[in-house]
Each structure stands twice: as structure tokens, then as C-alpha cells.
Amino acid sequence: MTGYFNRRSSKTLVDWIGPDIxxxxxxxxxxxxxxxxxxxxxxxxxxxxxxxxxxxxxxxxTAKLKSRAVDNADxxxxxxxxxxxxxxxxxxxxxxxxxxxHHGANHFTYEPVPSPWPDRKPYLLYVGIRExxxxxxxxxxxxxxxxQLMSDFDLLCFGSVPFETEELALMSRLSIPPGKVRWTxxxxxxxxxxxxxxxxFVYPSLYEGFxxxxxxxxxxxxxxISSNTSSIPEVAGDAAEFFNPGEPHEISQSIRRxxxxxxxxxxxxxxxxxxxxxxxxxxxxMSTLKVYQRxxxxxx
Numbered sequence: 001m002t003g004y005f006n007r008r009s010s011k012t013l014v015d016w017i018g019p020d021i022x023x024x025x026x027x028x029x030x031x032x033x034x035x036x037x038x039x040x041x042x043x044x045x046x047x048x049x050x051x052x053x054x055x056x057x058x059x060x061x062t063a064k065l066k067s068r069a070v071d072n073a074d075x076x077x078x079x080x081x082x083x084x085x086x087x088x089x090x091x092x093x094x095x096x097x098x099x100x101x102h103h104g105a106n107h108f109t110y111e112p113v114p115s116p117w118p119d120r121k122p123y124l125l126y127v128g129i130r131e132x133x134x135x136x137x138x139x140x141x142x143x144x145x146x147x148q149l150m151s152d153f154d155l156l157c158f159g160s161v162p163f164e165t166e167e168l169a170l171m172s173r174l175s176i177p178p179g180k181v182r183w184t185x186x187x188x189x190x191x192x193x194x195x196x197x198x199x200x201f202v203y204p205s206l207y208e209g210f211x212x213x214x215x216x217x218x219x220x221x222x223x224x225i226s227s228n229t230s231s232i233p234e235v236a237g238d239a240a241e242f243f244n245p246g247e248p249h250e251i252s253q254s255i256r257r258x259x260x261x262x263x264x265x266x267x268x269x270x271x272x273x274x275x276x277x278x279x280x281x282x283x284x285x286m287s288t289l290k291v292y293q294r295x296x297x298x299x300x
Contacts, residue, residue: 021292024073027065039295042073046209047086048133055132067091075295077101077288079210082231099291102235104281105215108192115197116190123154123182124255125198125222127191127213130160130167135204135227135245137170140181142204142251144174149256155181158194195220199259200268203227204245211235215279218272223265225254239268239275 023041049056049063056062070076070091076098078084084098117123124143130136136157143155157163162183163171171181184190195201201217203226211232214224218239226232228242236242241264243254258264 021295023288023292024069027062027069029061029065037300039074039298040072041075041077041291041295042069043077043079044070044083044087044209045079046083046207047090048207048209050090051086051207052133073097074298075099075291077291079103080231080234082234083209086230099287099294101284101287101291102279103210103212104284105212105219105276105279106281108188108216108219110219110221111192113189113193113196116193117197121154122152122199122259123156124259125194125201125217126155126157126204127194127201127216128159130157133206135206136167138245138248138251139202139204140167140170140174140176141248142255143181144176145248145252146256149252149259150176150180153199153259154179156194156198157181157183158191159185191216192220195222198222200225200255200265202251202255203232203240204243204251205229205232206245208232214240215276218276221269221273223258223268224272225258235279237271237275237278239271241268 019038021039021041023043025043027042044066049060049066053063070087070093074097076087076093078087078098078100079102081100084095084100087093087098088095126136126139128134139155143150163181184194195217198217200223201214203211203214203224205211205227207230209231211230214226214232214236217224218236224236224240226236226240226242227245229245232240233242241254241258243250245251258268
């Protein structure tokens with residue numbers, strides 16, 4: 001019912017305003033019935049449902065809705081060059097129809113905050129959901145592969161839901177002692193504290209359309225250790241220690257190269273501080289405006 005009223009109110013608002021451009025930041029369930037002189041811009045965030053189709057139910061509609069939205073659009077914004085390449089690969093979209101506009105990260109401003117757990121062991125930080133392509137299983141295996149790492153650091157997981165039965169069973173099979181892998185969630189202020197006081201932020205994802213968490217970590221002066229796949233190297237640049245996410249042993253080695261080397265850790269903090277300056281919402285807005293201007297120049 002909510003979706004129905006949202007569609008009706010949106011159409012009424014568009015008809016009343018009569019915009020030159022309608023920017024769809026996701027994929028509508030129904031094709032909008034618009035006047036012929038209204039141009040459409042659609043943002044494509046990633047191609048996860050296409051690249052990992054086997055991980056989703058057969059009745060998942062996102063890929064189909066995305067394809068239709070892209071077909072109906074005059075211009076398509078992709079949030080990374082990586083997503084642009086994937087869009088061309090999967091949907092054969094004309095490159096001239098696509099513009100790349102990166103997200104910003106300066107919503108997560110830096111101000112030193114106290115540790116939420118001053119008496120706890122140093123920790124590695126993981127942020128977000130843990131299922132499917134997020135590759136949390138391989139991070140657990142990487143953590144358990146080093147007795148020294150497991151002894152010296154906890155693994156803190158922020159966000160999503162408490163550990164599921166399968167995850168707890170895997171921790172047990174990997175001989176990870178109870179309490180070494182912890183879960184918490186909270187607001188942005190708690191997340192900032194978690195970033196600032198982590199020994200490192202680890203991002204094992206197999207695929208991202210953009211990937212904001214590494215930039216959030218950099219903004220909070222936290223060393224980033226990350227997958228070398230999809231858009232992540234494009235976003236992180238030289239400000240991360242990279243690994244192959246399909247190799248737990250390599251993940252473990254990368255973590256140890258950072259957390260046991262104070263010079264490398266300090267270097268990543270400084271590189272991250274500089275890297276994040278390239279990603280502002282002001283720059284995102286100006287780039288989006290240029291897409292709008294380009295859209296209005298398309299002949300009808």
C-alpha cells in the first residue's frame with residue numbers, strides 16, 4: 001500500500017511541477033507515464049544482481065527493473081568506472097549514454113572522540129552486512145589462520161544483525177575462542193569511535209559498485225586493508241593495503257603487514273587523509289549538474 005501511494009503522489013507531484021528532468025536514483029516498479037518533453041536520468045549503483053545472480057531468489061526483480069529503467073533513460077549515471085564497465089558488459093549500453101559521478105564522503109567529518117571500549121583488547125573493524133558477496137566467511141578464516149593475530153586483536157563487527165547460527169558454528173569450527181569476534185551496532189557517533197580506535201578497517205567484499213566504508217574509515221584516520229576487486233581500487237587509490245579476497249591466507253598476511261608495522265599503519269592513515277579529499281558531495285553535486293546540462297542538449 002505504501003508503494004502505491006508513493007507512486008501516485010510522485011506522479012501527481014511530477015505532473016504539477018512539470019520538470020525538465022526526472023532523476024531516478026533507483027529503479028521504479030512501473031514505467032513512469034511522463035510527458036514527452038521530460039528527460040530522464042537514472043543512477044545505476046552497481047551490477048550485483050547481474051554478477052551474482054545465483055545468490056538471489058529466482059523471483060528477484062531488481063535486475064529486470066534496472067534494465068527497463070536504463071532503457072527508458074536519456075542519460076545514466078554510474079557511481080564508478082567499474083560500474084560503468086559492468087553496465088556495458090551486462091546490458092550493452094552505449095558508452096555515450098553513461099556518465100560517471102563518484103559519491104562523496106565528507107558527510108563523515110573528523111573530530112577526535114574517545115574510545116567506546118578503553119579497557120578492551122585492540123580490534124580489527126568490519127562494517128556492514130556479512131552475507132553473500134560481502135565475503136565475511138573468508139575474513140573469519142583469515143583471522144583464525146594466525147594465532148598471533150587472534151591473540152593480539154579482537155574482530156569487531158559493526159552493523160547489520162547479531163551473529164547467525166551458521167556464523168557462530170563457523171567460528172567454533174575455526175577454533176575462534178568465544179568473545180573474540182564481537183558484534184555491535186549504533187549511530188554514526190559510535191561508528192566514528194569504532195573507526196578511530198580500530199587497529200585497522202578490513203573490507204573483504206568480493207564486489208562493490210562504489211564502496212563508501214573505506215572512505216569513511218580514511219576520514220576517521222583509520223588504516224584501510226581491502227579487497228583488490230571491482231570499484232574498490234578505483235576509490236581507495238594508493239591509500240589501502242590490498243589483497244585477493246578469495247584467498248584467506250593472503251587476507252591474513254595483508255592484515256599482519258599493517259597492524260604489526262607502525263610505519264605502514266601511519267603511512268596508510270596519512271594517505272587516507274589525503275585520498276578522501278577527492279570525494280566531496282559538493283563535487284558530486286557539480287558533476288551531477290553537468291549531467292543534467294548534457295541531458296538537456298540531447299536532441300529529441
